[in-house]
Structures are given as C-alpha cells and as structure tokens.
Amino acid sequence: MRIYQSKIHVISDKLIKSWLRCRRKAWLDSFGDQQEKIWNTHTTLQLDHQRKCFSDFMGKKNGVGIGIEACKKGKDIVAGLTIKEKLSTNEFLKARPPLLKKINGQSIWGPFSYEPLLTLQGKRLTRENKLSFAMSAKLLTSLQKNKVHKGIAISQLNQTTHFQEVRFSKSIETELKESIEKLKADLLLSKPPKVTSNRKKCSICCWKKFCDKTAYAEGHLSEVSGIGSKRNILLKEMGISNISILAGYEASSLKLNLSKFGPQHGEISDQIIRQAKTLLTGKAIKLQSSNLLKILNKAPGLLIYDIESDPDEKHDFLHGFVRISNLKSKLTLKNKFTYKPLLSVNKSEEYLLWERIRKTLKVHEDWPILHYGETESLALYRLAERQRANKHELEEIKNRLVDIHLYVKEFWCLPINNYGLKSVAEFIGFKWESKGIDGPQALLWWRQWKNSRPHKKIYSKNLRRIFQYNKDDCLATWEIAKWLSTQD
Numbered sequence: 030m031r032i033y034q035s036k037i038h039v040i041s042d043k044l045i046k047s048w049l050r051c052r053r054k055a056w057l058d059s060f061g062d063q064q065e066k067i068w069n070t071h072t073t074l075q076l077d078h079q080r081k082c083f084s085d086f087m088g089k090k091n092g093v094g095i096g097i098e099a100c101k102k103g104k105d106i107v108a109g110l111t112i113k114e115k116l117s118t119n120e121f122l123k124a125r126p127p128l129l130k131k132i133n134g135q136s137i138w139g140p141f142s143y144e145p146l147l148t149l150q151g152k153r154l155t156r157e158n159k160l161s162f163a164m165s166a167k168l169l170t171s172l173q174k175n176k177v178h179k180g181i182a183i184s185q186l187n188q189t190t191h192f193q194e195v196r197f198s199k200s201i202e203t204e205l206k207e208s209i210e211k212l213k214a215d216l217l218l219s220k221p222p223k224v225t226s227n228r229k230k231c232s233i234c235c236w237k238k239f240c241d242k243t244a245y246a247e248g249h250l251s252e253v254s255g256i257g258s259k260r261n262i263l264l265k266e267m268g269i270s271n272i273s274i275l276a277g278y279e280a281s282s283l284k285l286n287l288s289k290f291g292p293q294h295g296e297i298s299d300q301i302i303r304q305a306k307t308l309l310t311g312k313a314i315k316l317q318s319s320n321l322l323k324i325l326n327k328a329p330g331l332l333i334y335d336i337e338s339d340p341d342e343k344h345d346f347l348h349g350f351v352r353i354s355n356l357k358s359k360l361t362l363k364n365k366f367t368y369k370p371l372l373s374v375n376k377s378e379e380y381l382l383w384e385r386i387r388k389t390l391k392v393h394e395d396w397p398i399l400h401y402g403e404t405e406s407l408a409l410y411r412l413a414e415r416q417r418a419n420k421h422e423l424e425e426i427k428n429r430l431v432d433i434h435l436y437v438k439e440f441w442c443l444p445i446n447n448y449g450l451k452s453v454a455e456f457i458g459f460k461w462e463s464k465g466i467d468g469p470q471a472l473l474w475w476r477q478w479k480n481s482r483p484h485k486k487i488y489s490k491n492l493r494r495i496f497q498y499n500k501d502d503c504l505a506t507w508e509i510a511k512w513l514s515t516q517d
C-alpha cells in the first residue's frame with residue numbers, strides 16, 4: 030500500500046494527537062485515501078473555541094507578530110510559527126504551537142525567550158493537550174537555544190477565562206519520546222490498525238464513514254448496541270470475535286460466562302445475542318406491545334420537545350416545541366403542526382425563558398410532551414426546579430413527559446448499530462429537511478450567531494438553520510412515535 034522507509038516522513042504534533050485518539054486514525058491520516066474523509070464540525074468547534082480564548086487573552090497585549098520574523102523582532106505574542114527538526118535522514122518532527130508568549134531569558138534572538146500557549150476544552154488537561162504541548166516545548170527549546178520549562182493553558186468556562194501552568198517535566202518528555210516510537214512502529218504497518226472498540230470516539234472523527242463500512246463488513250462487535258470497549262474485550266477473551274459468532278452463541282452459557290465479570294454483563298446476554306441476530310438478518314423484531322397508542326389516542330393534542338445546548342457554557346439555548354392539535358384525526362394522516370422555538374440568549378435571564386415555557390405548557394394543559402432521550406426531560410425538570418416551580422407543577426411535568434427513546438428500546442430490536450434519534454428515524458424512513466446536520470453543527474451556528482450579535486447580524490441565517498434543525502428533530506421524534514403506534 031505504501032513504503033514508509035522510502036519517503037521523507039513528518040511526525041507532527043497534529044499526528045501525535047490523532048494517534049492518541051486512535052491508532053488507526055494516525056495511520057489513515059498518513060496513508061489513507063483522503064477522498065474518504067468527511068468534514069467534521071468538531072475541529073471547527075475547537076478552532077472557534079481556540080480563537081475565542083486567544084482573542085480574550087490578546088485583547089490586553091500589544092506587539093503581535095507572525096512566524097519566525099516576529100521572534101527575531103522580539104514581539105510579545107507570536108502566532109503561526111512552524112518549527113521543524115530533523116530526526117534522521119527521512120524523518121522530521123514538526124510542531125505548530127498556536128501561540129507563543131514572550132518571557133524573560135536569553136535566546137538566540139536576544140535577551141528574551143518564548144513559551145507556548147495552548148487552549149483547553151473544559152478544565153482538564155488531557156493527554157492530547159500534554160503531549161502536543163510537549164512537542165512544541167521540545168522543538169522550541171532547540172530553536173531558541175533556551176530550555177522551555179513551562180507553558181500556559183487557557184480555557185473558558187461559564188464566560189470566564191482560566192489560566193493553568195503546564196510544566197515541561199522530565200516525565201512528559203519521556204512520555205513524548207515513547208509515544209513517538211510507538212507511532213513510528215504503527216506507521217510501519219502495511220495495513221491500518223483495527224477499528225477501535227470504543228466507537229464513541231468515532232462520532233467526532235473524519236474517518237467515521239470509512240470505518241463504519243469496515244466495521245460492518247467485518248462484523249465488528251462494536252456494531253452491536255450494548256457492546257462497549259470493555260464488553261468487547263470480555264467477549265473476545267471468550268472467543269467471540271464477530272457478530273456471526275455472537276448470534277450463534279447459546280444465551281445461557283453466555284450469561285454464565287459474562288456474569289463472572291459482574292451481574293450487569295450477564296444480564297445483557299439475551300439482548301446482545303438478539304441484537305446480533307437482528308443485524309445479520311436485517312429484520313426488526315417486536316418484543317412486546319406498548320401502551321403508546323393508548324396514550325396518543327386519549328390525548329387531545331401533543332407537544333413534541335427538543336433542546337439545543339452549549340455544553341461548555343452549560344446552557345440550553347433553544348427549547349423547541351412542535352404542537353400537534355388535530356390528533357383526533359387519525360395518526361396515519363399527515364397531522365398539521367406548528368413549531369415554536371423558545372430561545373434563551375442569556376443564561377442569566379433564564380426566568381424569562383421559564384415564563385414562556387410555563388405559558389406554553391399551561392395553554393396545552395392536558396397534552397403529553399413527547400421527547401427523545403433523557404436529556405430533554407432532565408433539562409425541563411431541572412429548569413423548572415431552578416425557577417422554583419411548585420410541587421404540583423413539577424409533578425405535572427414528570428407525568429406529562431413521554432420518552433419515545435425508552436419505548437423504542439423496550440419494545441423493539443432494530444437492525445441498526447445504535448438507538449439514537451438519527452439512526453432510528455432513518456431506519457423508519459424519515460427524511461430530514463436539514464440534511465447532514467448534527468448537534469455540533471447547530472452549536473457552531475449558535476456560537477457564530479452569538480459572537481456576531483454585537484456587530485452586524487451577518488450570521489442571522491444561522492439562527493434560522495438552528496430552528497430548522499431543531500424542528501426536524503421534533504418531527505423525527507413524532508414520526509417514530511407514529512411508527513411505534515401503527516405497529517401496535
């Protein structure tokens with residue numbers, strides 16, 4: 030496929046980050062077919078976050094410059110510097126620290142020196158942060174001929190900027206060295222390493238589509254809903270290495286073997302064998318009849334509820350409601366609906382949002398509130414609690430919420446690899462108006478819109494896109510509810 034030794038190869042801080050996330054990703058980044066990559070919002074969100082952290086930090090600084098010329102001139106802040114170091118005849122190390130800050134010391138450029146700045150998503154310094162910082166520190170030490178002892182990590186939480194010192198210690202340096210060696214060994218492989226068993230991290234990876242195809246074709250156990258990385262290892266130790274073997278396994282002996290590692294593993298045996306069989310046949314299995322049709326038939330109308338959130342700010346910025354009032358006409362008919370987006374621009378004015386939600390709930394007092402997953406029910410209930418809703422109101426909210434995700438999981442086994450809203454809705458044939466959009470994309474639009482508000486509203490179309498996306502999620506929930514009821 031490729032011959033590693035014959036070409037000049039660059040081990041960059043970016044590649045190390047990829048490798049730490051997933052060994053396969055580093056290999057694919059280096060040798061994979063780049064046409065197979067898909068655009069992923071995650072990187073854009075990270076860059077957006079980085080830009081915000083740095084612009085707040087740089088607001089107080091003068092003398093910002095670009096690249097090596099800025100270092101020579103002794104600028105206070107340097108951006109866009111790429112540092113390269115030869116490792117052997119055909120190997121280079123490369124780092125691109127996002128920003129450098131001038132500090133005291135003696136470097137090749139004069140009586141000053143530089144240290145790297147980095148940004149964090151959240152407060153915790155991850156291994157990815159530490160090692161990419163270590164790479165910058167190592168190469169900057171060689172370039173400026175003055176040892177880098179530390180750097181600064183900047184994060185933003187709840188609209189406050191936090192600073193954290195990161196030491197370039199001997200142990201990080203050793204860890205970096207060892208990681209580079211292991212990464213180089215992976216790059217010598219003629220095929221990419223296996224698809225990771227922890228598929229959660231695939232959701233933010235540009236190789237997701239490509240790896241999904243591989244996992245499906247190979248009958249990877251991670252395709253089975255209910256099998257995470259730990260259970261995957263346990264099953265493999267028992268000789269169950271793919272979906273076909275799992276589907277043919279005897280349920281009672283699987284239960285016995287898995288129970289040795291904890292009752293939670295034993296209890297799920299039936300479910301994962303059934304799920305494996307469903308994936309092989311491609312046919313949905315109805316486990317039992319639900320009472321959903323009864324609930325819908327009794328209801329004069331329905332509210333379908335979905336939220337959009339900014340997890341870094343712990344802010345649910347949009348509470349969307351779809352109202353279906355003509356429920357008495359049969360469910361199979363196209364029900365007319367109206368969409369009501371309730372926006373919470375400032376977290377500090379949550380009481381205004383609550384008043385609007387309370388009004389919406391009161392106007393449609395007897396209507397059930399359908400939602401998909403526990404995020405929505407928790408968000409609504411906690412909002413009501415924070416706003417000191419009385420006991421009766423809280424009880425009412427609890428009683429009216431109907432989680433469609435629970436109904437799907439409890440009453441059906443579907444030939445899909447997860448029971449998220451998108452997968453289930455696509456399985457039943459729901460067509461999205463906002464195609465290829467996901468939660469992180471909506472978050473990015475929201476942040477762009479919010480940042481543009483003090484200036485001109487150049488991103489106001491983003492708000493319309495978020496509403497469309499949120500409305501689609503409500504309608505997908507409704508389609509699933511209808512599908513469940515008609516199957517009953």
Ligand code: SF4
Nearest residue numbers: 051054225231234240
């Ligand atoms: S999609 Fe998953 S398995 Fe594939 S490279 Fe990315 S993280 Fe690794």
